[in-house]
Structure formats: structure tokens, C-alpha cells
Amino acid sequence: MPDVIEERAGAQVLVCDPDGPPVATERDGLDLIGAAFLGAEVVAVPATRLDEGFFSLGTRFAGELMQKFANYRLRLAVVGDISEHLAASSALRALVRESNAGGHVWFVTDLDALDARLRALDHRAGREA
Template sequence: MADELRELAGATVLLCDPAGPPIATEADALDLIGAAFAGASVVAVPAGRLDPSFFALGTRFAGEVMQKFVNYRLRLAVVGDISAHLAASGALRALVAESNRHDQVWFVPDLAALDARLAATR
């Protein structure tokens, strides 16, 4: 599957292909943001596409990526099981909990959860 635009709960979401290239640099994140300008307000990135450095908060990569999405006023949804990363880092658990309390960056287990979360914001 290639990246595709899909409507979820009335929002246009860029669903990123799980088999797509890894997101390992800020430039990779900017490529997704550029692709979202085709009409998406949310970018759903499979957790498996994110470089492991995203989940190691000491690298600051997650913060850089998240800030890019905020700057461009796009929602970012990290979709998938990140439980192994959460088990290894209290700081990551705190970041995920805080992000999920707000409206810009979400960590969700699957697309059904993203759909429900988007529906709740309407």
C-alpha cells in the first residue's frame, strides 16, 4: 500500500504505508508534512516506521519531529504498539500521556482508536 488520503471521522488523514521508508531525520518528517499538504489535516505514521531514536528521548528527535508538526499546524498520530519502548522509559511514558491529553500529537494503538479520537474532537 502506498501512502493514501482517507477520511476518518470527518478529517482527512494521510495514512502512511507501514512498508514505507524509515523516518530517521527531520528531513524525513518534513517530507511527510509536504505530502500532507495534498489536503490532510492529520498524518498517521506507523510506529514501526519511526527510527528507534524517536523513542529514545535523549536524542531529542521526537521533540524535533513533533515540533515540526505543531509548526505546520498538522496533527501527528503515531499508530501502533509502542509498549516495549514505554516499558523501557518513564520519560517516554510521561511524554505519551501528556501528548494524548492534548490535541496535536497522539499515540494510538490502531486506526480504530485514531478514528474514535478524531470523532471525539468533533
């Protein structure tokens, strides 16, 4: 399946193909951002597409990629099981915890969990309006 934009829980989401090209460089991230500009507000990237360097915070790739998405006002959702990476790094655990508490970058286990986050965000926005 190619990367496709679909409506999920009231948001336009670029759902990336798990078998698509790896996201290993800043340029790869910009390619996803460019694809999202066709109408998505969230980019759901399978964790399996992210280069191992993303999960090794010393490379700074995660921070750079997350900042690019923030600069373009797009949400990034890393979708999939990253438990092995979390077990190996307390810094990554802290990053995931902090990111999940915010509204711009989320680490979720699957697309259903992303839908739940989007519904909760929509619900909070509706209550505040």
C-alpha cells in the same frame, strides 16, 4: 500500499504505509508534512516506521519531529504498539500521557483508536461552537 489521504471520522488523514521508508531524520518528517499538504490535516505514521531514536528521548528527535508538525499546524498520530518502548522509559510514558491529553500529537494503538480520537475531537468542537 502507498501513503494515501483518506477521510477518517470526518478528517482528512494521510495514512502512511507501514512498509514505507523509515522516518529517521528531520528531512523524513518534512517529506511527510509535504505529502500532507495535498489535503490532510492529520498524519498517521506507523510506529514501525519511526527510527528507534524517536523513542529514545535523549536524541531529541521526537521533540523535533513533533514541533515540526505543530509548526505546520498538522496533527501527528503515531499508530501501533509501543509498549516495549514505554516499558523501558518513564520519560517516554510521561510524553505519551501528556501528548494524548492534548490535541496535536497522539499515540494510538490502531486506526480505529485514531478514529475514536477524531470523533471525540469533532464532538467537543461541535459542543463548543
